Amino acid sequence: MSKALKIPFVDVSESLLINSALVVQVPTKADDAIPPYTLATAHQAGWIWDIALTNRRGVGFVYSDNHMTDEQAHEKLDRYLGDSKQDLTYRKIPMRVGYRKKFWHKNCVALGLAQGFLEPLEATSILLTDFSAKFLTLRFPSSTTQLEQLEERFNHAMGYAWERVIDFIKLHYCISDRTDSAFWIANKNQDTISTSLKEKLNLWKEFTPVRDDFFSQFEVFYLENFLFVLYGMNYNTKASNSPDKEQAHCLARLKQRAEIDHYLINKLPDHRALLNKIKQYGLQSI
Template sequence: MKIKRIAIVGAGTSGWLAANHLGCELSADAEIEITVIESKDVPTIGVGEGTVPYIMKGLKRFGISEAELLNSCDATFKQGVKFVNWLDPIKHGENYYYHSFDDPYPNGFNVTPYWNSYEGSKSFDDIGVQARISELGLSPKMKNSGEYEGELSYAYHFNAAKFANLLASNAQKRFKVKHQFATIEGIKRCNEGNISHLITADGDELAFDFYIDCSGFSAVLIGKGLAVPFESKAKELLVDTALVQPMPLKSDEDINPYTTATAHKAGWIWDIPLTTRRGTGFVYSSKYMSESEALALYAEYLGVNEKDLSPKKLPMAVGYRKEFWCKNCVPLGLAQGFLEPLEATSILLSDFSAELLAKNFPRDSTNIETIAPYFNKVVTYVWERTVDFIKLHYCLSDRTDSDFWLDNQDETFLSAELKERLQKFKLCPPQQSDFFSRFDLFNEKNFLYVLYGMKFETQKTILSDKEIEMSRTILKNNDRLVEQADQHLLKHKDWLMGLKSAMEKSKS
């Protein structure tokens, strides 16, 4: 039977990302109808306000204007993550490092072995230019840069609710995606075990051919309906709670072109700058910290009286589904799984999975048994390696100020793959051949920044005179680029306000 009617249950970021990916891929087939079903009774979580550069690929395919994205979603540029105090403050003092988006291989040449063997006392951030340019508060784009183009790699921070609205508008106008309101409470299954109908709170039954579960943590279809088990990663990743509090942005306050992730004794705090406010969240493990202590530390970080703090509390079930495609249903977003938003993993995994589904969407129900095992294999690999990358930030820390950090350093809870990689990286720096799958969303370039930002030690190597000379030339050139950067790049806030002013003038 040809699959003609597709239901996407849930209208948050993951739901509308799926609608755009599927709409873009399938819109040439006039028989296919995509419907997003939104509940008025279920609010979206909306904490995913940071992205990685991968997001651009989809936005360009969808035909979304970057200027419209920036202006309508309170968006700012993100050039990476600044990790503060992830190393022992007593041993290292106040410390930070950047996981930047720029290429640590200038001109295709890897200067890491030179840095490691000859200048390891210098910060790894000094190899490239982006960390230092981020510290200067500069934009990654010039005033006349084209859409989705810049002098440096970048992603975005945005208001998640407004971003979902932008995706919704685009999907409906460009790809003719339908939208209806209904609260889905259950499913009906046919004799083969597939979902045949959605059951609404009003008792109505809605029939489709294929179902995408974007219903958030409730996982109405994949969890409650199809009973696909949840694979907990609570032993590997210890944080389980987030307190979320938006903060007003003062008119004279700078807008950082990066996310800040500040460690505390039982987790970390995210601080994401938008053009209208700061999105902040206090992530912690309830095993190692009480809620009252978390509130006190959160208020101290924000510089407010604890009595004036009224954060939303989000319990976090960390892990993912044991099956990502079951019968005629695929979960995306929080229904698929959840990891703390340390490296903007939520939107990344939703975007990747939605694109993979769209590119491999079965045109006939008989194709599902062929495609589903491949999809499950790929997405399982992606989740497992992403768990490894998040764990990397914790297991490398030398903080000893709490049992939380000591337990995170216990190698018992590292995957075999991560253990093997870390052993190899003690002998030589990460290289592309260590990440042989194209489904490693976090590869050697990402590992380099975290490993050496956290002072991981790799065996030194002897380099040729030519390699040494080339490395020194590249690093000196980078120093010059940083010194001259403010002659070419505007302050981040000035660039954003300039765009806003230009767009207001064009409308008048």
């Protein structure tokens, strides 16, 4: 798309400040615990992903090289890994953050990384690839006369989807209460936040977020995804005035959920034990 078709690249680095990553595979011992989730740890100029598998951990130190030198990043990753770092070699991945101005041009369609790249927060690349492939299969041309119309529809839908995903990633940064470094302060700068995201955040200061705040079927992240981030980061939205009966019902449901969680935590095997049993016996057929 870039070299042959000369489709320009839309750079979004003024909004998403992350542009570098150090990645490494860390060997683990056979009895090391395996968390059943990805660990994400914020640092002064970005964040760290830590994904545990049965025999290794995939660790990535993501940062803005405008706010941290490569040497500082190496030192901080060393400190994070501690004794686990051994004689490991880190690989640096520069990130050009953004997307193509067009995703379909003439008889060429871009999917996956050919469309663009965003930091690997919330598995955005996988979601956008799946979203694009599904959209393409539902409107795949059967003749050349359809190309122009389908190209326009595809580009409009994918452009909207990419812009909304960028909003969702930016949300993680711009509502943070961290003010301990230039990176986090810069992420709160209103000039780095899109108009659409600012409108939502301003709306939610006065109202409780609802599904109708998301207008398009081409949203990749919906209400529930935003609620996890908003309330997980203690963003104060306007609470709705629910009747006492409804509040009592919600509190009862939360209590029931907590009791179920407590029961399951004490009954279910840990993640490594479960994976070992699956490896030994397989999964039950449905």
